[in-house]
Every structure is written in structure tokens, then in C-alpha cells.
Amino acid sequence: MAAIEQFSEMRARQTGDKAVVLLSGGLDSATVLALAKQLGYQVYALSFRYGQRHSSELDAASRVATTLGADRHEIIDLDLRRFVGGSALTDDQYAVPTSPSQKDEIPITYVPARNTIMLSVALGWIEALAVVIFSLVRMLWIIRAILIVALIMSLPLKKWPT
Numbered sequence: 001m002a003a004i005e006q007f008s009e010m011r012a013r014q015t016g017d018k019a020v021v022l023l024s025g026g027l028d029s030a031t032v033l034a035l036a037k038q039l040g041y042q043v044y045a046l047s048f049r050y051g052q053r054h055s056s057e058l059d060a061a062s063r064v065a066t067t068l069g070a071d072r073h074e075i076i077d078l079d080l081r082r083f084v085g086g087s088a089l090t091d092d093q094y095a096v097p098t099s100p101s102q103k104d105e106i107p108i109t110y111v112p113a114r115n116t117i118m119l120s121v122a123l124g125w126i127e128a129l130a131v132v133i134f135s136l137v138r139m140l141w142i143i144r145a146i147l148i149v150a151l152i153m154s155l156p157l158k159k160w161p162t
Helices: 003-010 027-038 056-068 114-128 136-154
Strands: 018-022 040-049 074-079
Touching: 003 114, 018 027, 018 114, 027 040, 040 056, 056 074, 056 136
Parallel strands: 018 040, 040 074
Antiparallel strands: none
């Protein structure tokens, strides 16, 4: 079975169906954008300038959006440095590491609630674009996927103390 066939239930129902993809510039989000295009969606890519101290992710996101044919790519300014400290990505007090952190330790590059905030903005854009959800079953699958992604992306890569 071709990989794309696994996602046949998620194909666009009609020409013009829209999908919003959070595009970080990394491999995972680039794959999701390519998959959404392959499934027949008009793809609206959303990236964030959240106060990170580098532009490499956003540069890559712009290249991916152009190369894969996103119908629109927005980069939202959302400066998390104003209230989220303690991350080497947003706080000048910490050096950005060049090697991985210790196992079972929250990485110094973890930005608290970053992905949850990004998902919330994406949901707002979905509503503004009038993205139509065609059935209760499809809506439940989308909600389930959003909750799973939100859970995975919101948790730091660490075992919580018991």
C-alpha cells in the first residue's frame, strides 16, 4: 500500500477545501504540508517569530512553503520573551547549547506553552478562513488529532517526577 493511501479518508472533499499547517521549517511540518497538498487541499502555512534568537527555522519555513506550493504563508510576530523565560531560545541569560541535554532532563531550549499557543492561533485562523468540517466523525478525528498533538507538543521531553 502506498503511504498516501493510508490517509485517503482525509482527502479534500471538494476543490477549494483548506488546511492550515503549522510550519516550523523542520522535516515533520514540511511532510505535513506536502501530505496536505497531495490530499488536494489549499494549504495555508503558519509560522511564528516568537522571540527565538535565530532565524534559521523561519528561513527554512519560507523555503518549504514556496517549494511545496503553499497557497499562503504567514509569519506571525508573537514575542514570547515578554512572559516566558527560562529557555535558551528566548532568554539572553542562557547560551544556546550545541550538544544534546542530559537524558531525562528538560532541555534548556524548551519554551513553556509555545506549541499550545501556536495551536490556539492556528485554530483562530482556521475559523477565520471558514474551514469547513464536513461530518461529526471527521470533526471528532480532527479534535482527537489536535488534542494528541497538543499533548505531545506541550510536554517537555522529561519524565515527570512522581
